[in-house]
Amino acid sequence: MILTNLILVLVVLTNLKLLGSSRIGSSIRVVAAQGVVLGCLPVLAHMHDLSVRFTVLAIGTVAIKGIVFPWFLFRAVREADVAREVEPYVGYVTSLLSGVVILAVSFWMCQRLPMPESLASSWLAPIAIFSIFAGLFLIVSRKRALNQVLGFLVLENGVYTFGVGLAPQSSLLVEAGVLLDVFVAVFVMGITIFHINREFDHINTDQLNTLKD
Amino acid sequence: MNAASFIPLLLALVLAPLLLGIINRTKALFAGRCGQPFLQTYFDLWKLLHKSAVYSRTTTWLFRAGPMLGLAAILMAVTLVPLGNYPALIAFPADFFLFACLLGLMRFFTVLAALDTGSSFEGMGASREVFFSALAEPALLVALATLARQTGSLSLSTILSQVSGGHWLQAGPVMALVLTALMVVLLAENSRIPVDDPNTHLELTMIHEVMVLDHGGPDFAFILYGAALKLWVLSALVVGMIAPDTGTLWLNLVISVGGMFLVAVIVGVVESTMARLRLLIVPQLLVGAGALAAMAFLLGLNK
Numbered sequence: 033m034i035l036t037n038l039i040l041v042l043v044v045l046t047n048l049k050l051l052g053s054s055r056i057g058s059s060i061r062v063v064a065a066q067g068v069v070l071g072c073l074p075v076l077a078h079m080h081d082l083s084v085r086f087t088v089l090a091i092g093t094v095a096i097k098g099i100v101f102p103w104f105l106f107r108a109v110r111e112a113d114v115a116r117e118v119e120p121y122v123g124y125v126t127s128l129l130s131g132v133v134i135l136a137v138s139f140w141m142c143q144r145l146p147m148p149e150s151l152a153s154s155w156l157a158p159i160a161i162f163s164i165f166a167g168l169f170l171i172v173s174r175k176r177a178l179n180q181v182l183g184f185l186v187l188e189n190g191v192y193t194f195g196v197g198l199a200p201q202s203s204l205l206v207e208a209g210v211l212l213d214v215f216v217a218v219f220v221m222g223i224t225i226f227h228i229n230r231e232f233d234h235i236n237t238d239q240l241n242t243l244k245d
Numbered sequence: 246m247n248a249a250s251f252i253p254l255l256l257a258l259v260l261a262p263l264l265l266g267i268i269n270r271t272k273a274l275f276a277g278r279c280g281q282p283f284l285q286t287y288f289d290l291w292k293l294l295h296k297s298a299v300y301s302r303t304t305t306w307l308f309r310a311g312p313m314l315g316l317a318a319i320l321m322a323v324t325l326v327p328l329g330n331y332p333a334l335i336a337f338p339a340d341f342f343l344f345a346c347l348l349g350l351m352r353f354f355t356v357l358a359a360l361d362t363g364s365s366f367e368g369m370g371a372s373r374e375v376f377f378s379a380l381a382e383p384a385l386l387v388a389l390a391t392l393a394r395q396t397g398s399l400s401l402s403t404i405l406s407q408v409s410g411g412h413w414l415q416a417g418p419v420m421a422l423v424l425t426a427l428m429v430v431l432l433a434e435n436s437r438i439p440v441d442d443p444n445t446h447l448e449l450t451m452i453h454e455v456m457v458l459d460h461g462g463p464d465f466a467f468i469l470y471g472a473a474l475k476l477w478v479l480s481a482l483v484v485g486m487i488a489p490d491t492g493t494l495w496l497n498l499v500i501s502v503g504g505m506f507l508v509a510v511i512v513g514v515v516e517s518t519m520a521r522l523r524l525l526i527v528p529q530l531l532v533g534a535g536a537l538a539a540m541a542f543l544l545g546l547n548k
Contacts, residue, residue: 034417037418038417038418041418041422041544044540045540048533048536048537048540052529052532052533052536124529125528125529125532128529128532128533128536129536131536132535132536132539132540135539135543136539136543139543139546139547142547143547154547155544155547158547
């Protein structure tokens with residue numbers, strides 16, 4: 033219980049750090065750390081009835097989110113020669129404050145929603161929803177494609193957190209399927225970033241709409 | 246109000262300048278110097294009090310009143326802060342709002358006096374001081390509100406005496422977040438290093454020091470003593486959160502005073518190992534502290 037809560041607090045802290053930081057390298061590392069921490073969550077949340085599927089899920093998550101994604105994203109950074117984002121649509125301090133507001137809204141929403149009794153911690157559902165909204169916020173508020181990929185990963189981490197809390201009810205197949213989807217998505221996005229960059233010499237997505245006929 | 250309530254006040258009045266000495270000694274140790282004596286701030290105060298003040302002809306009565314009113318405000322704040330398990334001299338529900346107001350009042354008079362000189366440098370320092378403290382104040386208030394919520398009491402004296410190991414075990418993350426936010430506020434409010442460098446003599450980067458450039462003699466002694474007291478009260482909040490309750494009053498008091506010196510050492514270590522942040526980054530740090538405090542509040546609200 034205490035360890036689960038600690039992990040959830042770390043998830044919120046990493047999300048706030050992502051909202052308030054402009055360095056791409058450190059953002060990728062923070063997302064990787066979040067993935068690793070979340071990988072440990074299924075093991076800790078179901079410590080008393082630990083089974084093979086939770087262990088497999090944990091190892092798979094840590095491997096993909098902690099090792100494969102960072103390696104892939106750092107490669108994209110190197111190849112596309114990404115500099116740090118100087119002017120996002122929403123400034124970093126404003127993003128941080130929005131993050132706090134989103135957290136408050138998530139807690140408020142979860143008090144209204146009917147929640148299953150079996151959740152590992154009372155913070156789990158609100159923080160999962162916070163991660164989803166924070167990821168969405170990152171996607172809409174940043175200009176560079178790479179930051180948007182990171183937002184997408186945060187969003188997925190939120191879905192994953194929620195899934196882990198409900199793991200006894202959901203099947204391992206669903207989790208594995210989601211993980212595979214994300215893997216393919218990041219793979220495709222990595223290639224897209226490379227191609228956008230080769231075509232236009234930058235990865236600012238806000239200029240893509242000048243392409244319309 | 247009883248006789249024992251005078252103990253935190255007396256200790257603050259006597260020991261506050263010592264904290265500055267400890268910080269300087271820690272920094273000297275890191276730099277490999279011998280450093281000034283622990284009691285240097287007392288010598289400085291004594292020397293300044295025996296000088297006479299010099300006033301520029303462009304200044305008005307505001308400039309003369311500033312240091313005195315600032316010291317009066319912080320003295321009032323000292324009477325609100327408990328130490329160990331001894332309650333403060335004055336304690337009533339929601340007195341932490343008055344505490345924050347008094348810190349604000351002290352800053353207000355310092356800023357007015359700085360603006361009264363008409364110096365552009367002091368105006369710049371005043372602008373920065375007000376900007377940064379406007380960001381630090383919400384963090385302080387939300388952090389104190391979280392503590393009030395956790396302990397279920399509304400007065401600084403009862404909040405700080407009720408915070409115990411039980412709260413740390415039950416809601417460790419919440420307490421750790423509040424403690425971090427309070428530490429950042431302590432560093433920012435006292436113009437210590439990641440926010441402001443107390444040793445710098447380059448006016449363009451100074452914040453607090455630049456505002457008091459024109460004060461001299463007893464006026465400057467008041468400002469120096471006020472700054473020491475401010476460091477003492479904010480450290481007392483931090484120590485009140487972490488000091489364990491041993492059950493014996495005098496032992497608690499000894500531990501708390503030791504904790505105050507430890508906080509001073511930590512400030513010294515931070516000053517020795519960190520660089521001052523760029524002015525543009527400071528708001529991010531302070532908003533970050535506010536975000537941590539707000540997060541602690543939300544987490545504590547949904548136990």
